[in-house]
Amino acid sequence: MNIKNFKLNTKIIAFGLASALLYSCGEPKPTDGDTDDDLAGTDTVKAVALNVGGELFSIPSPMQTALLIQKSGVAYDKAILNIGNKNGQYVSEYTKSLNLGIYGADLGYVSMYNQTQDAIGYLGAVKNLADKLGVSAAFDQATMKRINDNISNKDSMLMLVGVAYRASDAYLKTNKRTEISSLILTGGWIESMYFSIMAYNKKPTDEIKYRIAEQKQALVSIVKLLKSHNLPDALELVTQLEKLSKIYEGITTKYNFVEPTTDEAKKITYINSTTEISISKEQIDQIAAKVLAIRDKIINAKS
Amino acid sequence: MKKNFYKGLLILSIIGFSNTAKAQCDSIASLCSKHIIAQFISDGQSYRSLLLNSDEMAEFHTTFFGETTYRLAACSGKTDGNLIFNIYDQDRHLLFTNKNYANAPYWNFKVKNTLECTIEAQLDANKNAGSGCAVILIGFKQK
Numbered sequence: 323m324n325i326k327n328f329k330l331n332t333k334i335i336a337f338g339l340a341s342a343l344l345y346s347c348g349e350p351k352p353t354d355g356d357t358d359d360d361l362a363g364t365d366t367v368k369a370v371a372l373n374v375g376g377e378l379f380s381i382p383s384p385m386q387t388a389l390l391i392q393k394s395g396v397a398y399d400k401a402i403l404n405i406g407n408k409n410g411q412y413v414s415e416y417t418k419s420l421n422l423g424i425y426g427a428d429l430g431y432v433s434m435y436n437q438t439q440d441a442i443g444y445l446g447a448v449k450n451l452a453d454k455l456g457v458s459a460a461f462d463q464a465t466m467k468r469i470n471d472n473i474s475n476k477d478s479m480l481m482l483v484g485v486a487y488r489a490s491d492a493y494l495k496t497n498k499r500t501e502i503s504s505l506i507l508t509g510g511w512i513e514s515m516y517f518s519i520m521a522y523n524k525k526p527t528d529e530i531k532y533r534i535a536e537q538k539q540a541l542v543s544i545v546k547l548l549k550s551h552n553l554p555d556a557l558e559l560v561t562q563l564e565k566l567s568k569i570y571e572g573i574t575t576k577y578n579f580v581e582p583t584t585d586e587a588k589k590i591t592y593i594n595s596t597t598e599i600s601i602s603k604e605q606i607d608q609i610a611a612k613v614l615a616i617r618d619k620i621i622n623a624k625s
Numbered sequence: 626m627k628k629n630f631y632k633g634l635l636i637l638s639i640i641g642f643s644n645t646a647k648a649q650c651d652s653i654a655s656l657c658s659k660h661i662i663a664q665f666i667s668d669g670q671s672y673r674s675l676l677l678n679s680d681e682m683a684e685f686h687t688t689f690f691g692e693t694t695y696r697l698a699a700c701s702g703k704t705d706g707n708l709i710f711n712i713y714d715q716d717r718h719l720l721f722t723n724k725n726y727a728n729a730p731y732w733n734f735k736v737k738n739t740l741e742c743t744i745e746a747q748l749d750a751n752k753n754a755g756s757g758c759a760v761i762l763i764g765f766k767q768k
Binding site for chain 1: 651654663667670672684685688721729737738740
């Protein structure tokens with residue numbers, strides 16, 4: 323492409339985009355059906371798709387682990403949680419984000435055990451850090467009121483906290499602050515691992531042991547996610563998580579595919595495959611030591 | 626002078642398009658969230674990707690834990706059924722595709738044992754010839 327052509331292309335592209343943008347900002351035209359309307363709307367994103375796309379990552383919800391622990395009959399233990407009124411000591415975006423994830427998991431844990439008074443405290447810590455991080459849109463007055471109104475209703479609380487964290491994730495992604503979102507997810511995951519380890523120490527059931535062992539994929543995603551942002555503050559954390567990954571590499575799994583079955587009327591598919599996991603006491607201990615060290619550093623940060 | 630004008634116009638237009646795309650993703654996510662009904666707890670994430678055409682695919686890996694029922698909602702555009710999603714196990718066995726069920730916008734999965742999955746989503750060429758924002762949401766409940 324020579325320079326002349328580039329100039330011409332710039333003019334054409336600029337006019338084309340500006341015209342289309344003005345068109346898209348105008349009054350919506352009545353359409354015969356939704357499909358045509360969709361096409362008009364969806365075509366406009368073509369120009370930015372390359373800049374917005376990217377790999378997607380999925381991190382398990384910490385509430386899922388808290389639910390398993392509660393169902394396993396492990397008693398509520400407030401002492402294992404991060405202290406709620408410490409939230410003021412987190413100054414940098416890095417520590418605030420990680421600890422927002424940790425407090426979110428703690429809020430899920432206390433809600434799971436119907437600890438209303440503690441839930442109020444953790445809700446305050448979450449709200450405080452969310453405000454400081456500029457994600458108060460996800461914890462706005464209406465959401466906070468709904469959560470407060472349902473604070474003694476476990477099921478509603480869990481649902482509302484999940485929705486609020488999803489809203490925060492969406493808000494951060496929309497505003498291109500994905501590094502904050504990634505750190506929140508990382509904090510939540512580390513806290514859920516910590517819950518599992520503490521629960522296993524109290525009641526070493528196979529269910530909890532396997533849940534600890536089943537985090538290989540989540541950890542791979544977290545490491546990739548954090549590395550994709552290349553955050554100087556997170557370098558040490560990434561190194562520690564990679565060391566944790568090394569321990570996970572030693573855990574063996576044997577997957578057996580079984581054909582799924584579907585009940586179309588109920589819109590449900592039964593995933594019947596089985597997985598056998600083999601994890602040693604030594605591996606559990608190594609994972610526990612590493613997770614505790616990582617979490618300690620995060621919750622005791624004073625910057 | 627003229628050159629700067631066109632450059633400026635181009636930059637402003639791109640910013641405008643970016644905002645349009647963000648707003649589009651937000652409204653799709655909002656519509657999609659209605660499929661994660663109150664019985665299900667959200668996993669706290671909003672998976673979204675801008676797809677240029679029906680050949681492009683959004684993909685992510687996740688773990689489905691045993692003894693759990695998941696609900697997966699997949700949306701694009703202002704109506705249901707524009708997005709095809711497939712779930713594969715670690716050996717690329719197809720566990721589910723909503724293509725077999727009229728591109729159902731949501732589906733439930735009762736998982737016996739924990740497994741690692743890959744979820745793929747693409748626009749349905751028969752319904753949406755252009756580009757669009759694809760949104761996937763996941764909710765769960767204990768069996």
